[in-house]
Amino acid sequence: MTSRVPSTLRFDHVVFEAQGQSLLKGVCGEFSGGCIHAIVGQNGAGKTTLLRCLSKELTPQAGQISLQQRALRDWSFAELAQRRAVLSQQQELAFSFSVTQLIELGLEVAGGRFEQRQSRLQVLLELCDLQALAQRNILTLSGGEQKRAQLARVLAQIWPDDWQNDAAFAGKWLFLDEWSDGLDLKHQVQIGCLLKQLAAKGLGVVMILHDLNQVAQWADEVLLLKQGEVMAQGDTQAMLTQANLLTVMDVEVAILPASGSTPLLIFPARHSH
Amino acid sequence: MTRRLRVPFTLLAAALLTAMFLSLQSGSLAIGISDWWQGLNAQQSLVLWEIRLPRLLMTALVGAGLAVSGVALQALFRNPLAEPGLIGVSSSAALGAVMVIVLGGLLWGSVSGWQMSLAAFVAAAIATLLIYLIATRNGHTDVALMLLAGVALNAVAGALTGLLITISTDAQLRSVMFWMMGSFSAASWTAVLWLGGAALLVMARLVWLRRSMNALLLGEAACLQMGYAVQPLKWQIMGLSALLVGSAVAWVGVIGFVGLMVPHMVRLWLGPDHRQLIPLSALGGALLLVLADWLARSWMAPAELPIGLLMALIGGPFFLSLLLKRRGA
Numbered sequence: 001m002t003s004r005v006p007s008t009l010r011f012d013h014v015v016f017e018a019q020g021q022s023l024l025k026g027v028c029g030e031f032s033g034g035c036i037h038a039i040v041g042q043n044g045a046g047k048t049t050l051l052r053c054l055s056k057e058l059t060p061q062a063g064q065i066s067l068q069q070r071a072l073r074d075w076s077f078a079e080l081a082q083r084r085a086v087l088s089q090q091q092e093l094a095f096s097f098s099v100t101q102l103i104e105l106g107l108e109v110a111g112g113r114f115e116q117r118q119s120r121l122q123v124l125l126e127l128c129d130l131q132a133l134a135q136r137n138i139l140t141l142s143g144g145e146q147k148r149a150q151l152a153r154v155l156a157q158i159w160p161d162d163w164q165n166d167a168a169f170a171g172k173w174l175f176l177d178e179w180s181d182g183l184d185l186k187h188q189v190q191i192g193c194l195l196k197q198l199a200a201k202g203l204g205v206v207m208i209l210h211d212l213n214q215v216a217q218w219a220d221e222v223l224l225l226k227q228g229e230v231m232a233q234g235d236t237q238a239m240l241t242q243a244n245l246l247t248v249m250d251v252e253v254a255i256l257p258a259s260g261s262t263p264l265l266i267f268p269a270r271h272s273h
Numbered sequence: 274m275t276r277r278l279r280v281p282f283t284l285l286a287a288a289l290l291t292a293m294f295l296s297l298q299s300g301s302l303a304i305g306i307s308d309w310w311q312g313l314n315a316q317q318s319l320v321l322w323e324i325r326l327p328r329l330l331m332t333a334l335v336g337a338g339l340a341v342s343g344v345a346l347q348a349l350f351r352n353p354l355a356e357p358g359l360i361g362v363s364s365s366a367a368l369g370a371v372m373v374i375v376l377g378g379l380l381w382g383s384v385s386g387w388q389m390s391l392a393a394f395v396a397a398a399i400a401t402l403l404i405y406l407i408a409t410r411n412g413h414t415d416v417a418l419m420l421l422a423g424v425a426l427n428a429v430a431g432a433l434t435g436l437l438i439t440i441s442t443d444a445q446l447r448s449v450m451f452w453m454m455g456s457f458s459a460a461s462w463t464a465v466l467w468l469g470g471a472a473l474l475v476m477a478r479l480v481w482l483r484r485s486m487n488a489l490l491l492g493e494a495a496c497l498q499m500g501y502a503v504q505p506l507k508w509q510i511m512g513l514s515a516l517l518v519g520s521a522v523a524w525v526g527v528i529g530f531v532g533l534m535v536p537h538m539v540r541l542w543l544g545p546d547h548r549q550l551i552p553l554s555a556l557g558g559a560l561l562l563v564l565a566d567w568l569a570r571s572w573m574a575p576a577e578l579p580i581g582l583l584m585a586l587i588g589g590p591f592f593l594s595l596l597l598k599r600r601g602a
Contacts (some may be wrong), residue, residue, distance in 0.1 A: 057494055081500025092413070092492030094351050095545035105487055109499050153491075157499060 007033025007068060007171050007204055009054060014063035016049055023049045025228040026063065031221075033170065033204035036195060038215045038236070041225035042249055047208045048089060048177055050225065054206065055086045055175050068171060081109050084173035085157040089181075089208075091150050096137045099130055099149045106156030120159050127194055128152040129187060143182035151179060151191065163201070170202030177208045192218045212253075216240055216263040224248045240264060278549050281542065285556040292560055293333065296567040297325050301575060328460035332566045333559035334468040335457075335525050336535075338517040340558025341476055343532020344550055345514035348486045349405065349507060350414045353537060354595065357518045358529030358588075360419060361426025362400045366515075366522035368430040368437075369396025371449050375437045378445050386463060386523065390471075394519030400426060401511045412493035456579050457525055457566055464524045471520040475513045476555060482506065483547040490545060528581045530588020531558050537595070 009031040016024040023046045031037045039047045052058040054065060056072055065072040067083070075083075085106070097105075103124055107117045125131045128148045133141065138149055158172045174195075180188050195218065199205050209215050215222060215236065222239035224231040226248045232239060237258065245253050245266070256265040298304045302320050304313065313321060339357065346355040346362070357363045369392040377384040404426065408419035438449055479486070485501035497503045521528070535557040536550060543549045562580070565587070569578040 052494075055498060057497055076500075077497060077502060078500040081498065086495075086498040088492075088494055088498075092351060092495070094353065095490045096540065097490075097545055101544055101546060105491065106499070108484055108487075 007173075007202065008066075009173065009204060009206070010064075010066050010069075011050075011054065012064040014050070014053055014060045014065060016046075016053055016058060016060045023228050024053065024060065027225070027228070027230045029223055029230055029233050031204060031206055033173070034199055034202045035220045036199050036205040036207065036218055037221045037223060038219035039206065039208050039223050039225055040212070040215055040239075040248065044227075045225045045248075046228040047225055049228075051086075051175050051177055051206065051208060055084065056080060057086075067173070081157060083158065083171065084175065085154040086175045087151055087154045087177060087179055089177040091146065093138060093146065096139050098135050099138060099141075099152075100125075100134050102138055102149055103130075103152045103156050106153040107159075109157045110159060112161070116161055120156060120161070123163065124152040124156055124159065128155075129190060144184055144187060147179065147182050148187060148191070151176075165201070167202045169198050172202070173204045173206070174198070175206050178210070179207060180209065180211065180214055188214070212240065212245070212249075212266045213263070216258075216266065237264060240266060275548055277543065277546075278552065281549070281553055282556070285553060285560060289333070289556055289560045289563065292563045292567070293329055296329055296563055297321065299567060299571055300325060324460070327462050327465050328457050328566075329563065330465045331460045331468060331524065332457050332562050334465065334472050335521045335528065336531055336558035336560070336562030337555040338468065338472045338475070338521045338558070339528060339531035340535035340554040340561070341472075341479065341532075341551060342514040342517040342521075344536045344547070344554050345479060345486075345510050345517075346401070346532065347536060348489050348547070349401075349510045349514070350408065350416075350419055351490060351492065352414055352416050352419065353540070354416060354533070355419065356530065356533040357397070357514070358527065359533065359592070360400075360404045360423035361430060362397050362404070362515070362518050363522055363527045363529065364427050364430040364434070365400035366393040366397040366519045367527050368434050369393045369519070370523050371434050371437050372396075374448055375441045375445050378442070386467065390467060390520050390523040393523040394516055397519040397522070398512060398515035400430075401515050405507075405511065456577075456581070458577065459524070468520055468524060471516055472555075475517050476551065478509070478513055479547075479551050482509065483551060486510070486547045487545075526581060528562070528584050530584050530591065531561060533595075534588055534591050535561055 012028050013026040014024050015022070015026050027046070027050060039050060041047050049058065053060050056075065056077065067075060100121065103121055104117070107120055125134055128151055130148055130152055133145060133149070138146055141149065154174070158174070160168045162168050179191065183191065192214070195205055199220070207219070219236045221234065222236050223233045224239060224244060231248050232244065240255065242253055242255060245251060252269040253266050254269045258264040300320070302317065304317050304321065308317060343356050346357060346360070347353050349355070370389045373384050373389050373392040377388060404419060404422050407422040408414050438446060441449060485496065485506050488496040488499045488501050489503070489506060493503050496506070536554045539550055539553045539557055543553065565583055566580055569580050569583050572578055
């Protein structure tokens with residue numbers, strides 16, 4: 001029923017203010033499903049605020065947000081939970097769940113029979129490389145291990161049984177605030193490739209990343225945000241230019257163009273202030 | 274009943290029934306197994322039905338209620354140290370009850386258990402809300418702030434209770450003193466009915482909320498993003514735990530640490546999942562207080578140790594050891 005509707009997340013003149021400060025000054029943009037989008041900007045540019053507005057955690061003072069061409073305010077939280085999952089930057093952990101129990105909390109949201117949940121659990125443990133940690137107490141894990149466990153929990157919420165099928169994730173969304181923080185290189189690549197794979201099956205991914213080289217490696221599209229305003233949105237290669245990054249990030253960079261399977265490479269130019 | 278719950282539930286229920294049976298027999302009037310077999314005489318059945326059984330059931334219900342109120346508050350504050358006694362909810366409930374005894378005594382002559390329960394509930398709810406507003410900002414609880422606010426609230430509630438005591442009559446003073454230490458000696462079938470009704474109602478609702486409470490343990494934002502309505506959930510948890518604490522305090526006075534120790538031990542055993550934590554904490558709390566009351570009655574018999582005092586003796590060191598463990602971690 002919903003796979004026929006083009007999967008889009010649109011926001012129009014979104015304004016968000018808190019404590020007299022204007023964090024989002026009428027931002028507009030559109031994210032499409034089946035694609036990885038990165039939000040890029042300096043600290044305090046409003047990236048996390050935008051993501052929290054898009055996930056309905058915050059309610060903007062003005063502007064429209066619509067998911068699958070339906071206003072976000074008309075979605076109930078229970079409906080949204082079946083469609084989009086969110087990994088926040090900060091995770092609150094005070095209770096000693098095991099990794100398996102943590103992922104089961106996400107699986108509960110999706111529902112399904114016991115056997116279905118068990119097989120989804122096994123798939124997620126494998127894909128996030130958590131098999132060896134399945135029974136470990138999450139409070140005793142390292143930061144990167146906790147991140148992977150939380151990612152598996154978040155994915156569990158929207159994980160379909162037929163996940164290997166072509167359009168298995170059509171109409172589903174994943175919002176990630178700094179997913180690569182604390183992950184070692186091997187797991188960055190593993191999770192990044194997993195996200196690519198899921199996006200190819202229709203998942204819409206919106207991520208906030210600070211490392212521009214990771215943005216170049218994983219994102220199909222980039223939204224440049226500066227002081228609560230959208231500077232530009234478009235194809236990753238077209239967005240990550242010296243001029244754009246000087247404007248948005250206030251840093252002079254050198255860029256090695258992409259060649260073959262190697263993404264473009266960004267590093268700060270020497271002698272910049 | 275889930276697979277994980279079945280065995281522990283059966284074990285704890287068997288332990289509770291055994292402890293209750295043994296406790297029924299002990300006291301100044303001996304009722305042995307042979308007496309059960311041959312049929313009780315008039316005196317024995319009077320003692321059993323009018324004194325021991327209501328007291329025993331009240332003890333079990335209060336234990337279950339206090340343990341579950343700990344579970345609820347710990348989910349609300351997302352911290353295993355949140356406990357009605359420690360954060361001042363119990364002493365506020367006691368203040369509410371004492372207020373009704375002393376001021377209500379001046380106004381209406383006498384007060385009923387119903388009025389005291391209501392006052393204790395309202396005071397407990399206000400105290401919970403107050404601590405929540407002080408210690409929680411943007412969905413994050415500051416543990417130190419929570420415990421310190423609890424210290425302050427305990428001091429204020431204690432001082433106000435003391436103030437009321439100075440203006441109370443001798444008869445009122447006697448009933449007030451009973452809150453200071455907690456006691457099951459005023460047991461009655463009315464109390465059992467009231468407590469049983471409140472405990473069943475609250476626990477049924479909490480069990481209903483178990484999934485959203487699990488999600489709440491991951492933080493308010495995560496709970497919302499997992500599709501649960503966070504704000505109504507928090508209001509319900511506050512109200513339900515206040516109802517448990519208020520009714521327990523109104524009937525037996527302040528008994529601390531049950532809500533800290535029992536959920537902690539259940540979590541060590543089976544983890545923090547509320548599907549297991551709520552029913553097992555209820556059974557565990559009932560078992561703990563039945564055993565403690567048995568000890569309180571038999572240790573210095575015929576004198577009876579106040580149960581609140583006994584629980585503080587056990588719970589204080591337990592709390593300290595938890596703090597030391599956190600420091601080590």
